[in-house]
Amino acid sequence: MIQRPPSPHDSHQPNRQRAQKMASAILYTLLVLLALWIVRGFIPAVAWACVISIALWPLLQRVAGQRWLKGRTTVIATCFTAVIMLLVVLPVGLGIAQAASEARDLTAWFQSVQENGIPMPDFVMHLPFGSQQIATWWHANLDHSLRESPAMKGLHGHAVVTIGQRFGARALHVVVLFGFMLVTLFVILQAGPRLPNALMKGARRAFGADGAQLVQRMAVAVRGTVTGLIVVGLGEGLLLGVAYGVIGVPHAALLALVTAVAAMLPFCAPIVFCGAALWLLVQASVAGAIGLLVFGFVVVFVAEHFVRPVLIGNSTRLPFLLVLFGILGGAETFGLLGLFIGPALMTVLMVLWTDWVRQ
Structure with a gap:
């Protein structure tokens, strides 16, 4: 059998395929960015x-x-x-x-x-x-x-x-x-279940098994953050609500609800109970105002520095400092959404560091 000599067209075929793949990747990236810009x-x-x-x-x-x-x-x-x-x-x-x-x-x-x-x-x-x-x-x-x-x-x-x-x-x-x-x-x-299965399948195809596992850990970090914020917020609202009722602040139940919602955001509960203490001062109840301030700051200090980081850190296996930095830095950078994005990104950082050390 007589073999046909390779033509110049065949020799340029791999280069053409690489160029097409690169052009497709650029096109897909531009289309995704355009779609995100439209729905921004x-x-x-x-x-x-x-x-x-x-x-x-x-x-x-x-x-x-x-x-x-x-x-x-x-x-x-x-x-x-x-x-x-x-x-x-x-x-x-x-x-x-x-x-x-x-x-x-x-x-x-x-x-x-x-x-x-x-x-x-x-x-x-x-x-x-x-x-x-x-x-x-x-x-x-x-x-x-x-x-x-x-x-x-x-x-x-x-x-x-x-x-x-x-x-x-x-x-x-x-x-x-x-x-x-x-x-x-x-x-x-x-x-x-169809949606998370499809997302995990896409993550495995794009980033491999390690990438899919990383996505799962980020989801766990978000879930742990939500749990920590809600549990701590409700706890602070309940304790301070009892204090409002004992001291005699009007509308104690409603104020406790407002405190619970504010306490779900880091260090926002003092805004509420400091306002209540100011009202007590105006009403000449100095002892009640001082007692509410002391009790409130003790509750917030324990909740924000110990309880919340432990709840979030146990679910994400993050150190205390990374949890604190993730919550505060995320809130400063992305607003309220940063409360959940921050710990998830700290989880990524921790996983990458662990993999780097093990290599």
């Missing part, structure tokens, strides 16, 4: 839905495993989504209703302040130091009619209208994102 406004909603679904996945599997619920993914997804919606809407609704009920008293107090000023609390004169300076400043700025003060004039100006418009637009944007988050969460939960 909804990425936070999708990210929140992913975080919530990862946290709920073990419970979802347990519920779906019940004999009388097998195959009813739509019913399960609807129930889970409705529960998440109620957990967010009910506290916000209660807060708005309580604020509306207090609006009349607040308006009357504001009008009284405009006409008569704010009287200086009696405890100021009993302070161990600085009482004279505080009293002088108070008499010069607050204990007379505030109608002509620059601050009160500013409250009736164009700045208030602008702030109100911006707040309304921001609130509407949050409501829309929350709606899209619920829709995305429903779709994820309705997909059931």
